[in-house]
Amino acid sequence: xxxxxxPRQLVVVGGxxxxxxxxxxxxxxxTAGQWAVTxxxxxxxxxYDRVALxxxxxxxxxxxxxxxxxxxxxxxxxxLRRGVAATAVDRRxxxxxxxxxxxxxxxxxxLATGSYAAVPPVPGKDLRGAFVYRTIDDVADLRTYVxxxxxxxxxxxxxxxxxxxxxxxxxxxALTALDVSTTVxxxxxxxxxxxxxxxxxEALRRLxxxxxxxxxxxxATSKVTGRLGRVAxxxxxxxxxxxxxxVVFAVGVRPRDELAREAGLEVGERGGVVVDESCxxxxxxxxxxxxxxxxxxxCLGLVAPGYTMAEVVVDRLLGGGGTFPGADLSTKLKLLGxxxxxxxxxxxxxxxxxxxxxxxxxxxxxxxLVVSDDARTLRGGILVGDASAYAALRPMVGRELGxxxxxxxxxxxxxxxxxxxxxxxxxxxxxNNVTAGAIRCSVTDGGCTDIAGVKACTRAGTSCGSCLPLxxxxxxxxxxxxxxxxxxxxxxxxxxxxAQLFDVVRVQGxxxxxxxxxxxxRGRGCDICKPVIGSILASLGTxxxxxxxxxxxxxxxxxxxxxxxxxxxxxxxxxxxxxxVTPEGLISIGEVAKDFGLYTKITGGQxxxxxxxxIEQLPRIWxxxxxxxxxxxxxxxKSLRTVKSCVGSTxxxxxxxxxxGLAIALELxxxxxxxxxxxxxxxxxxxxxxxxARGKDVGVIATDHGWNVYVGGNGGFTPRHAQLLAEDLDxxxxxxxxxxxxxxxxxxxxxxxxxxxxxxxxxxxxDAIRAVVLEDxxxxxxxxxxxxxxxxxxxxxxxxxxxDDPETLRxxxxxxxxxxxxxxxxxxxxxxxxxxxATDSERTGGAVLIAGTTLEVRR
Amino acid sequence: MTIETTAPADLGVTxxxxxxxxxxxRERGAAALVEGTQVALFRTFDDHVHAVQQLDPFSGANVxxxxxxGTRGSVPTVASPMYKQVFDLRTGACLDPVGKEPRSLTTYxxxxxxxxxxxxxxxxxxxx
Numbered sequence: 001x002x003x004x005x006x007p008r009q010l011v012v013v014g015g016x017x018x019x020x021x022x023x024x025x026x027x028x029x030x031t032a033g034q035w036a037v038t039x040x041x042x043x044x045x046x047x048y049d050r051v052a053l054x055x056x057x058x059x060x061x062x063x064x065x066x067x068x069x070x071x072x073x074x075x076x077x078x079x080l081r082r083g084v085a086a087t088a089v090d091r092r093x094x095x096x097x098x099x100x101x102x103x104x105x106x107x108x109x110x111l112a113t114g115s116y117a118a119v120p121p122v123p124g125k126d127l128r129g130a131f132v133y134r135t136i137d138d139v140a141d142l143r144t145y146v147x148x149x150x151x152x153x154x155x156x157x158x159x160x161x162x163x164x165x166x167x168x169x170x171x172x173x174a175l176t177a178l179d180v181s182t183t184v185x186x187x188x189x190x191x192x193x194x195x196x197x198x199x200x201x202e203a204l205r206r207l208x209x210x211x212x213x214x215x216x217x218x219x220a221t222s223k224v225t226g227r228l229g230r231v232a233x234x235x236x237x238x239x240x241x242x243x244x245x246x247v248v249f250a251v252g253v254r255p256r257d258e259l260a261r262e263a264g265l266e267v268g269e270r271g272g273v274v275v276d277e278s279c280x281x282x283x284x285x286x287x288x289x290x291x292x293x294x295x296x297x298x299c300l301g302l303v304a305p306g307y308t309m310a311e312v313v314v315d316r317l318l319g320g321g322g323t324f325p326g327a328d329l330s331t332k333l334k335l336l337g338x339x340x341x342x343x344x345x346x347x348x349x350x351x352x353x354x355x356x357x358x359x360x361x362x363x364x365x366x367x368x369l370v371v372s373d374d375a376r377t378l379r380g381g382i383l384v385g386d387a388s389a390y391a392a393l394r395p396m397v398g399r400e401l402g403x404x405x406x407x408x409x410x411x412x413x414x415x416x417x418x419x420x421x422x423x424x425x426x427x428x429x430x431x432n433n434v435t436a437g438a439i440r441c442s443v444t445d446g447g448c449t450d451i452a453g454v455k456a457c458t459r460a461g462t463s464c465g466s467c468l469p470l471x472x473x474x475x476x477x478x479x480x481x482x483x484x485x486x487x488x489x490x491x492x493x494x495x496x497x498x499a500q501l502f503d504v505v506r507v508q509g510x511x512x513x514x515x516x517x518x519x520x521x522r523g524r525g526c527d528i529c530k531p532v533i534g535s536i537l538a539s540l541g542t543x544x545x546x547x548x549x550x551x552x553x554x555x556x557x558x559x560x561x562x563x564x565x566x567x568x569x570x571x572x573x574x575x576x577x578x579x580x581v582t583p584e585g586l587i588s589i590g591e592v593a594k595d596f597g598l599y600t601k602i603t604g605g606q607x608x609x610x611x612x613x614x615i616e617q618l619p620r621i622w623x624x625x626x627x628x629x630x631x632x633x634x635x636x637x638k639s640l641r642t643v644k645s646c647v648g649s650t651x652x653x654x655x656x657x658x659x660x661g662l663a664i665a666l667e668l669x670x671x672x673x674x675x676x677x678x679x680x681x682x683x684x685x686x687x688x689x690x691x692x693a694r695g696k697d698v699g700v701i702a703t704d705h706g707w708n709v710y711v712g713g714n715g716g717f718t719p720r721h722a723q724l725l726a727e728d729l730d731x732x733x734x735x736x737x738x739x740x741x742x743x744x745x746x747x748x749x750x751x752x753x754x755x756x757x758x759x760x761x762x763x764x765x766x767d768a769i770r771a772v773v774l775e776d777x778x779x780x781x782x783x784x785x786x787x788x789x790x791x792x793x794x795x796x797x798x799x800x801x802x803x804d805d806p807e808t809l810r811x812x813x814x815x816x817x818x819x820x821x822x823x824x825x826x827x828x829x830x831x832x833x834x835x836x837x838a839t840d841s842e843r844t845g846g847a848v849l850i851a852g853t854t855l856e857v858r859r
Numbered sequence: 860m861t862i863e864t865t866a867p868a869d870l871g872v873t874x875x876x877x878x879x880x881x882x883x884x885r886e887r888g889a890a891a892l893v894e895g896t897q898v899a900l901f902r903t904f905d906d907h908v909h910a911v912q913q914l915d916p917f918s919g920a921n922v923x924x925x926x927x928x929g930t931r932g933s934v935p936t937v938a939s940p941m942y943k944q945v946f947d948l949r950t951g952a953c954l955d956p957v958g959k960e961p962r963s964l965t966t967y968x969x970x971x972x973x974x975x976x977x978x979x980x981x982x983x984x985x986x987x
Contacts, residue, residue: 526945530929549885552885552928555940556926568922813889
């Protein structure tokens with residue numbers, strides 16, 4: 001970046017997604033530092049992903065909605081003012097007055113104030129319990145209100161959503177996620193009147209009603225009734241009534257154009273700051289972008305055209321001549337788990353259009369393509385119930401489809417064909433306006449070799465993610481075309497991927513490394529493939545991991561069934577299922593630690609780690625632990641680690657299910673299961689989620705009706721919250737669901753791929769995995785069940801078994817010719833009453849040293 | 860009976876009997892204490908025995924014998940159990956420093972006579 005001593009001042013009013021995009025794009029393109037930008041953000045937080053607002057209800061934190069890297073705010077040319085609104089614009093002096101009493105001069109001003117949620121002028125709209133649905137705070141208030149009221153009333157709540165459009169169905173989804181039985185009230189004769197036609201609306205209604213949400217269309221709300229200042233119900237124009245404890249208004253949004261009005265800028269008939277195709281307002285140094293901009297006579301409520309406007313303004317600020325090309329109003333959403341997509345000329349408004357419709361009320365699917373009168377060119381379409389064809393079809397709008405249009409509506413990716421030969425200028429990612437050409441180019445010229453690289457380079461698929469399957473196909477096609485072999489090879493010894501190797505070993509019944517590498521590889525293996533095969537053989541239950549040749553396959557920690565520490569000593573973790581331990585158990589562990597001089601620390605998985613054990617001490621330590629009733633905790637393995645639990649309904653005032661009981665049952669069921677990476681589970685006894693289950697590979701959260709199960713969470717380098725897999729399962733179904741999920745993961749994931757990445761990479765993502773696990777879409781359910789049953793039946797404690805085998809124990813000798821002689825280079829100092837490895841300077845500087853941890857620690 | 864010498868010249872080393880070949884598992888190392896020096900012994904799949912320093916030069920811990928034995932092309936290798944640097948068992952050369960400055964391992968000559976493994980340490984006149 002070139003330092004510019006006197007950058008011009010850009011003030012952006014508004015802190016939404018479009019504002020963020022504008023600042024992002026400016027900082028990416030303004031390499032000379034021509035502009036310094038100040039972002040006035042009325043909400044107390046940085047711009048966040050409003051499109052994903054509803055996911056906040058399924059337990060996400062506000063932080064999860066953060067957009068992109070937070071390092072943007074550290075840029076010296078970017079000033080983010082949170083919780084500060086613009087109160088007035090003086091165009092003559094070119095200044096903005098702010099709510100904290102400052103006056104900011106600008107060279108250019110961008111209005112990105114967005115919209116506010118409209119509330120119809122019905123009586124009772126201001127009662128407590130009436131909400132709108134627009135910001136994180138709206139959503140948080142709604143959640144708090146519902147949870148408090150439910151506790152207060154001690155019964156399930158009823159809710160109503162006024163408005164059956166996109167936002168209304170989002171809100172209904174949110175209420176449903178909060179266990180509120182919900183009615184959607186829509187004035188138009190069908191749901192989502194702006195996006196789908198009557199047929200689509202009807203299909204949508206059936207699907208949504210099947211989920212337990214009631215729908216009233218063609219209904220005008222005349223009044224919200226109250227009791228004690230609180231919402232109690234609704235009255236309709238036809239005289240009907242509805243009882244409701246909470247009402248959400250989602251009847252649409254209105255542009256927040258008041259600043260512009262007061263500043264004397266031209267506004268549209270129905271609101272919105274009028275801009276030309278360069279997004280300039282009637283004042284050439286003031287721009288408007290996003291929902292507040294009235295462009296071509298209307299305001300656009302979707303994020304994609306807003307992003308385009310942001311790019312146009314940035315281009316203009318830097319002296320370019322970019323213009324707004326017109327909006328693509330295509331939408332694909334998953335509302336209440338129902339796919340809805342609408343793209344192009346969905347209502348066949350162009351003369352001479354033909355409509356090809358497939359409607360299957362039994363399968364709950366409605367699909368329509370709008371094509372030109374010769375049935376060749378795609379003009380638009382509506383997909384309800386199954387929108388899998390959307391990613392492939394939307395870029396084809398305005399182009400020749402090829403073949404019978406109806407063929408593109410057949411289920412199971414029959415429309416997948418066009419991906420490979422998509423035209424260069426076809427938009428693949430409409431959120432970030434990335435064309436097929438740009439994606440191909442990132443591979444051919446940009447040197448990207450995988451999806452992650454392409455995402456980072458082009459931003460394709462980084463917003464809503466719906467185009468990712470298409471991006472993946474494009475990347476793979478391009479890599480193959482350019483002669484790059486898309487290699488799944490594990491290492492130089494095997495051309496197969498882990499999943500392929502797993503299948504081969506399983507189907508051919510191979511049980512030794514030598515057999516496997518003779519038949520499917522070359523050489524004698526390495527530190528990559530040997531642990532993989534060791535893990536596969538262990539997953540398939542071929543016997544103890546340290547028996548015979550298998551001992552030579554085990555990675556560092558499995559090698560001696562303990563965790564190697566920096567000085568070459570080990571730590572030991574006995575299993576404490578569910579974190580429940582008796583006083584006697586605690587005393588036994590304490591005595592072992594004391595007798596062997598071990599450093600003790602409580603782990604994040606609700607158990608106790610004992611550090612500083614020398615290799616030759618491990619069998620003696622474990623003899624003591626096994627005799628005290630403990631077993632291996634597999635802290636050393638790529639395998640089930642722990643099932644963390646909160647105390648649950650047995651003690652807790654709020655618990656609704658016995659989380660400890662379930663956690664123990666699950667931990668005992670899956671203990672010892674070897675997997676591509678470590679697996680952690682959590683069980684919470686109520687929605688307060690004290691077990692942090694959503695940070696686990698499998699998280700179970702109790703509901704009034706059973707258990708919700710979430711998958712794909714983890715902490716670590718890239719923290720992820722687990723996503724909802726299934727709701728309100730009984731315990732038996734829950735266990736079968738987890739059985740299948742885990743076993744499917746064990747069989748098909750890559751080496752060292754945790755469940756989050758596996759779910760993301762899986763063809764079709766979480767939906768496809770849900771279909772496999774819950775609906776047995778691959779017909780392997782019984783096989784997975786059998787495999788897990790085999791694991792449960794075949795489990796033995798690895799440490800108890802090792803202690804019974806003299807040949808295995810022999811390998812724990814410190815030296816082959818002096819098996820009990822300690823490594824005399826292990827030295828420790830005392831810190832807070834416990835040993836820790838001495839540092840280099842302590843070793844040479846003569847600090848107090850303890851040779852080996854078994855000597856008494858000086859306190 | 861296996862007879863093997865990994866060092867061509869025995870001059871200048873003193874040989875020390877360490878253990879039986881049988882006590883070494885194939886493709887799994889073992890530490891040995893030879894006159895106070897920690898040595899890592901490896902018996903490869905084809906029954907060659909190699910000896911290198913037990914000290915991992917990257918971590919400073921005596922752990923090399925606990926690494927995974929394998930091959931790179933035709934080269935017998937061991938990977939450090941600590942940070943996974945890969946070494947040539949025959950020469951001690953570092954084949955993959957995992958982003959660090961390469962450091963090699965000291966190697967020691969090995970004899971296997973009548974099923975007994977001996978390691979040569981520097982010094983002396985080749986007496987056994």
